[in-house]
Amino acid sequence: MKGQAVLIVLLVVVVALGFGLSIISQSVTDVEIAGQSEESARVFNAAEAGIENALGNLTIGTYYIDVGEDEARIEVNYEVTGERFLEGVYSENDVAMVVLGDGVAHTLTIEWADGDCTGAVAESGGTPASLLITVINSDNEITRYGLNACALHGDNDMVDISDSGLDGYLRTYSLVVTDIDELVKIRPIYNQAKIRVTGAPSLPVQVYGIDSRAQSPTLESKAIQVSRTVPATPAIFDYVLFSGINIVQ
Incomplete structure (x- = not known):
């Protein structure tokens, strides 16, 4: 025990x-x-x-x-x-801004959107994105362009683009900017868009x-x-009505 x-x-x-x-x-x-x-x-x-x-x-x-x-x-x-090109996905009505101001004329290659134009209509979500482009120079003069990825000219009087981009981009457009141009602002409408902008000669750092x-x-x-x-101004400042090449603000 x-x-x-x-x-x-x-x-x-x-x-x-x-x-x-x-x-x-x-x-x-x-x-x-x-x-x-x-x-x-x-x-x-x-x-x-x-x-x-x-x-x-x-x-x-x-x-x-x-x-x-x-x-x-x-x-x-x-x-x-630094990267001397711009590429990213932008929501509908967001702004992609390309900085110039280097005193050099450039040819910009703007590529955007994916998908196809089957059944495209000029309304939000109804088509691959169209682009509203604003170019501002050192004299504060403004030039605007409206580009459609699909055939929507009859609906919005903007220019229909048919050239295909590279690397899966639906459309491409060449835009010549002068040596006094300072900024290029690109706003997708109707849909979000993946956008790529390159320049010849090379752009300043973007x-x-x-x-x-x-x-x-x-x-x-x-x-x-x-x-x-580079920060962009709010997209609200880019709203305009497009009518051919004439702009009504």
Whole structure:
């Protein structure tokens, strides 16, 4: 009986010890996870600081900054690159803006839309997008163009385009801009549109890419990538009525 009692006591001690060690181990693990999460957040915030610095001065190049002080200091390097074409998906009535102002005449190749023209009607969602294009020069003179991807001239008096684009684009149009033209604003109507604009000779930078990377002394690292187009004015300022080549505002 005494031997059984001793055995039971030992068993209880072993179980209690195991339970205690489990609690200690879990506590240590929780502390480690909390520390790692805090470090990860600090490094991510440092990478965000690189993005903010870049957005405050959009100049192409590679840059280095330190975030924090002493042992908490985190090294950040970020790179700003530029693309000399514009490509993206724009919702109906949004504005894609092409920046000129380099004192050079360009021929713009504007490609847009996908799908086909089967059953196209001049109403929202009823056809691949048409485009309203506004060209503004340094004398604040404005020239406007209206382009249809499908045969809708009889409905809206805009120009029907039949030339097919490359890489899956439904239509393409060549627009010549002069050396005093500053901006080209492109607004899809009737539907959203994927739009690509290239220039010959090459355009000024249209889209900035920013790649920010941060690393702590413990080698925890984070990277953030963003892109930034030149801001466009609200689409409400582009609303006009098209009637052939004459514009009624």
